[in-house]
Amino acid sequence: MADPQATPQRALRDAMGSFATGVTIVTTRSAAGEDIGRTANSFSSVSLDPPMILWSLARSSSSHAAFAEARHFAVHVLAADQDELSGRFAGKSADRFAGLETERGAEGIPLLRHCAARFECRTVYRYDGGDHVIFVGEVTGFQRSDAAPLLFHGGRYGRLVRQRATPAAPERPETLGAGNLAWLLSRSFHELRAASAEARAKLDLTDPHYAVLTLLGHRDGLPLAHVLPLASQRGAEVGRCDCAALAERGLVRMDPQPDAPDPALHLTEAGRDTLIRVVAAIRAAEADLLGRLAEEDARVLLDLLGALARSDSRGWPPALPA
Numbered sequence: 146m147a148d149p150q151a152t153p154q155r156a157l158r159d160a161m162g163s164f165a166t167g168v169t170i171v172t173t174r175s176a177a178g179e180d181i182g183r184t185a186n187s188f189s190s191v192s193l194d195p196p197m198i199l200w201s202l203a204r205s206s207s208s209h210a211a212f213a214e215a216r217h218f219a220v221h222v223l224a225a226d227q228d229e230l231s232g233r234f235a236g237k238s239a240d241r242f243a244g245l246e247t248e249r250g251a252e253g254i255p256l257l258r259h260c261a262a263r264f265e266c267r268t269v270y271r272y273d274g275g276d277h278v279i280f281v282g283e284v285t286g287f288q289r290s291d292a293a294p295l296l297f298h299g300g301r302y303g304r305l306v307r308q309r310a311t312p313a314a315p316e317r318p319e320t321l322g323a324g325n326l327a328w329l330l331s332r333s334f335h336e337l338r339a340a341s342a343e344a345r346a347k348l349d350l351t352d353p354h355y356a357v358l359t360l361l362g363h364r365d366g367l368p369l370a371h372v373l374p375l376a377s378q379r380g381a382e383v384g385r386c387d388c389a390a391l392a393e394r395g396l397v398r399m400d401p402q403p404d405a406p407d408p409a410l411h412l413t414e415a416g417r418d419t420l421i422r423v424v425a426a427i428r429a430a431e432a433d434l435l436g437r438l439a440e441e442d443a444r445v446l447l448d449l450l451g452a453l454a455r456s457d458s459r460g461w462p463p464a465l466p467a
């Protein structure tokens with residue numbers, strides 16, 4: 146909960162920060178003809194008829210005079226991938242617009258591109274808002290795209306994850322279902338495995354053969370004594386005869402080691418080529434599967450699974466035996 150050491154103002158700011166918002170950049174043109182822009186999350190819609198919005202600016206901002214005098218401004222609702230742009234317009238850069246493609250609105254105000262939405266406004270009211278000034282604008286033009294929005298919460302940027310009805314875990318203790326991670330992972334992995342199995346069958350690769358090739362894809366040059374237990378951890382028992390068969394097919398090379406009884410195993414060019422073909426089939430199936438999700442959701446899924454994968458040191462490829 147609240148940090149007992151925090152000053153009252155800091156505590157208030159933290160409490161306000163628990164209100165999640167989008168992020169905007171508000172732009173205008175100063176009387177001297179300079180392009181002005183600041184990042185603001187105080188944006189809010191006010192009225193539909195007439196169409197009006199508001200935002201507030203700190204009186205201490207070096208842009209205060211320009212916005213106070215401006216008859217027009219534009220609010221740009223940022224897309225999820227525009228966090229750097231937000232940082233740039235919140236920072237102290239001398240020319241925040243450097244390198245940006247802009248269009249021009251009323252009285253030459255700069256308009257940014259590629260945002261989730263954009264509102265061109267005429268300043269209609271200015272209200273005292275304590276250490277901020279509240280600007281109310283009448284919307285004179287707007288546009289929107291389907292881009293996912295950038296979010297801000299607790300001082301950090303975020304992305305949108307839509308609510309989905311979570312299926313209940315099955316009541317019966319002997320079954321798993323759509324409410325369980327294990328069930329969901331194995332169901333979705335099943336689709337990828339089917340593509341991999343098909344590609345392996347075409348290339349005449351058994352499970353043990355494929356296990357050896359993927360292991361060497363990660364750790365080329367492992368001694369045979371390490372290859373056998375590690376490759377067997379994928380599920381299929383891998384024996385010396387599997388490695389010999391791969392060597393016979395020219396997919397693996399067994400090099401004698403000067404100080405060890407066992408040879409070291411290397412992928413040959415043909416072995417690497419075979420592996421690349423299986424991996425390409427899996428990647429295509431993966432793209433197909435993730436293509437069923439919105440781009441943002443796919444990215445979030447990979448992020449979250451990545452966090453789980455990193456937290457488990459027992460994952461594949463496994464650590465070498467001591």
Ligand SMILES: Cc1cc2nc3c(=O)[nH]c(=O)nc-3n(C[C@H](O)[C@H](O)[C@H](O)COP(=O)(O)O)c2cc1C
Pocket residue numbers: 168183184185186187188201202203205206207208231232234235236237297
């Ligand atoms: C996500 C975010 C939201 C912000 N929202 C506001 C805002 O609504 N009003 C405001 O005055 N400053 C806001 N700021 C701060 C300004 O963008 C800017 O950093 C500040 O005005 C810097 O002072 P300067 O204008 O003197 O350069 C925000 C900053 C960030 C990163």
